[in-house]
Amino acid sequence: MEISEPTNKYVELNMGPQHPSTHGVLRLKLLLDGETVKKVEPIIGYLHRNAEKICELDYYCDSLIYFDRMDYVNSLSMEAGYLEAAEKLLGIEPPERAKWIRTIMAELSRIASHLVWAGAYGLDMGMLTPFFYVFDLREKLLDIFTEASGSRLLTNYMSIGGVYQDFNEKIIFMIREFLETFPKKLEEVFNLFVKNDIFISRTKGIGILEKDVAISYGVTGPMLRGSGVEYDVRKAEPYLMYDKVNFDIPVSYSKDCLGRFLVRYEEMRQSLKIVRQALDKIPEGPYFNPKAKKSLMIRLRGDGEVYARTESSKGEFGVYIVGDGSVKPYRVRVRSPTFKNLSVLREIGKDVMIADLVAISGSIDLVFGEVDR
């Protein structure tokens, strides 16, 4: 028997959709030269439900739950993003107290999302320990969400015209307690990462994303700020109450995976700062606009078109709604930040080792409910 020389230098390999490091159902089609990745093509759509079409078939108030299910670790920010567009279209202004409550909940949700990301990223890098610390911290936040909405993950807390129920004293006490205990514990978790040599050597200088490439690919959020662009929708086009609070935008100029990690860490601390100020400034008053009370809600009619953008934990989350004067939207389009952020993997995942590809794809912060919608 004669063994012939291999004619093809490159090997094609499928990574995923069930690979443990791909955060759900991402499939990467790799072209390998030894252990070096020559070409990477992300294949998505395994979690596709077509939420845009479902929204067209539902009343304005009912569509909210599909936004919960987009970025399920950050559901409160998603709700705030949808309502920002829907309320502008329907001409309903929520009262000031509701806006403050939404700001607080969106920021707590951002912290929860970054915590999950940090834990999962540690797992990608072969560190099991931080995962448990991080999920323990997140449990406190989920308790707050449960107290407010009755649900841990898919909260459905906000609604058109306000929020589902008011903050009571117990929730405010829980948030204040969280603000006191969290920074010290976060510091502890942070040290588990940055004082680990393996973590540093696996992220420093890996996955360099240049500024102009990032902007051309539509990358936003911590990934863009990790590439040295000081851009945050909360500052650029303030929504809710972000123009009334004082906070900074963390930026890293190292452009690598470690930079993105540090940006997210600092963002959590800035979120705490926002929540602390918001708790002091929150006024008494109604938490719901009576124009949108439950019996009237399905009769709300929207006309014209609105594009509203908000800063979710992953980047610029935009909702574009076109109404035709009926009780259901004519067209809903969602700009999901991770969809754009993932598309840049074709650029930064080239000519790296497979192990580094795991570090790079992890640093994007992928949640597939949102990529596939």
Next chain:
Amino acid sequence: MVDIIEEPVGKDKRKIFRVKKEDLIAAMKSFFEQGFDHLSLITGIDRRDKIEVVYHLHSVERNEYIVVKTETINDTVPSVTSIWQSADWDEREQYDLMGIIFEGHPNLKRILLPEGWSGFPLRKNYDLSKVQFVNMDESGNDYASFDPGDGW
């Protein structure tokens, strides 16, 4: 000379420009040169007798946001992938779900739905009652068919 018609601002106070399909590439190039370096979103809207394509452009430096609209009656629109890289996946998604054919796109195939899916779900005349099944062939690629027992 490119014809760019400015329309009254909408409820979200963003400037709206309307261009003809033939002038789209020239208009987009001029917007890009004016500093709109970030193509945020491409949306296709099925208006039943025509398809409206909406582009949301954004300038990161100046923090300005504009909307450019064009429309087509035969489902084809020139591709803007040569100007912004992010148009690649956005146009593929709009082809996939809305059936807009972007002329000059380097790799125009379905992105969210599997190969062989019949129809475009976001069209207003899409038949929701027809059930399609997703199967996998031997090389691991998905494809859709009307037969549930089909496939590997």
